[in-house]
Amino acid sequence: MKTLQQYFQEAKTGKWAIGHFNFSTADQLRAIVEAAAELKVPVMAATSEGEADFVGRDQAVALVQSYQKEGHDVFLNADHHKSWETIKAAIDAGYDSVLIDASKLPYEENIALTKKVVDYAREVAKSSGREIPVEGELGYLKGSSEVQKKVEISREDYTKPEEAKDFVTRTGIDRLAIVFGNIHGIVTEQEEHLDIETLKNVTAAVPEMPLVLHGASGLKDEEVKDAIANGISNVHINTELRVAYHEALEGELEKEPSQTTPYKFLEPSYEATKKIVLEKLKLFNNL
Numbered sequence: 001m002k003t004l005q006q007y008f009q010e011a012k013t014g015k016w017a018i019g020h021f022n023f024s025t026a027d028q029l030r031a032i033v034e035a036a037a038e039l040k041v042p043v044m045a046a047t048s049e050g051e052a053d054f055v056g057r058d059q060a061v062a063l064v065q066s067y068q069k070e071g072h073d074v075f076l077n078a079d080h081h082k083s084w085e086t087i088k089a090a091i092d093a094g095y096d097s098v099l100i101d102a103s104k105l106p107y108e109e110n111i112a113l114t115k116k117v118v119d120y121a122r123e124v125a126k127s128s129g130r131e132i133p134v135e136g137e138l139g140y141l142k143g144s145s146e147v148q149k150k151v152e153i154s155r156e157d158y159t160k161p162e163e164a165k166d167f168v169t170r171t172g173i174d175r176l177a178i179v180f181g182n183i184h185g186i187v188t189e190q191e192e193h194l195d196i197e198t199l200k201n202v203t204a205a206v207p208e209m210p211l212v213l214h215g216a217s218g219l220k221d222e223e224v225k226d227a228i229a230n231g232i233s234n235v236h237i238n239t240e241l242r243v244a245y246h247e248a249l250e251g252e253l254e255k256e257p258s259q260t261t262p263y264k265f266l267e268p269s270y271e272a273t274k275k276i277v278l279e280k281l282k283l284f285n286n287l
């Protein structure tokens with residue numbers, strides 16, 4: 001099995017992206033893993049702080065490791081962990097990778113916390129023989145992983161190329177999440193557009209660094225393709241999976257109101273999740 005960092009190097013040079021999908025139930029994770037296996041591509045499965053609290057960090061690690069033992073190329077990421085305490089808990093529990101999101105803090109504080117996490121991850125990696133790549137985030141990414149009407153964004157919130165270079169050098173991170181028009185979640189009364197010029201400028205400033213596109217739910221396929229062709233190596237999808245799971249569940253409960261067996265009424269949610277993961281992975285991997 002290749003390591004996540006090896007896959008990122010391949011993605012960077014081959015101009016494709018590793019799909020990143022969130023889960024908070026075992027059936028969502030199964031849908032993610034099985035979709036990736038069908039296409040024979042690596043995949044990242046992730047829990048945010050809230051999702052991790054629901055599944056349990058040790059339990060998320062055990063679940064993902066059970067698939068890794070079967071030979072699946074799935075890697076567990078701690079998505080948007082915002083405090084030292086929660087991110088340390090994820091590293092200690094055995095997560096394969098973490099995202100320290102200190103992007104709302106003032107710039108110097110973002111650097112300090114991110115660097116502290118990188119140092120700790122390196123120390124644990126060294127003593128355990130694990131590889132624990134760390135993602136940092138720069139720029140103000142607005143919105144939340146749900147369906148929203150409108151989210152105000154301004155170019156002021158975008159990642160600045162000169163800051164990206166400084167941030168990468170001073171923190172020693174392995175991946176960088178950037179902001180260039182993307183919004184978390186889905187917006188219904190607004191067109192979401194990526195600013196590819198900003199992306200190109202960031203790519204030119206940190207050419208070796210895998211760049212991460214968050215909030216890709218609701219973006220047009222063409223825009224995502226364009227982003228991957230111009231330096232994005234990792235794409236995050238969460239809200240579209242949540243909506244599909246919820247809609248399928250709602251439909252099933254309406255259709256079979258007396259069905260009380262979870263593995264029966266959750267089957268359509270599982271199928272709907274897998275369908276979206278398959279579509280997204282084909283797009284991200286140029287298949």
Ligand SMILES: [Zn+2]
Nearest residue numbers: 080214215236
């Ligand atoms: Zn995100």
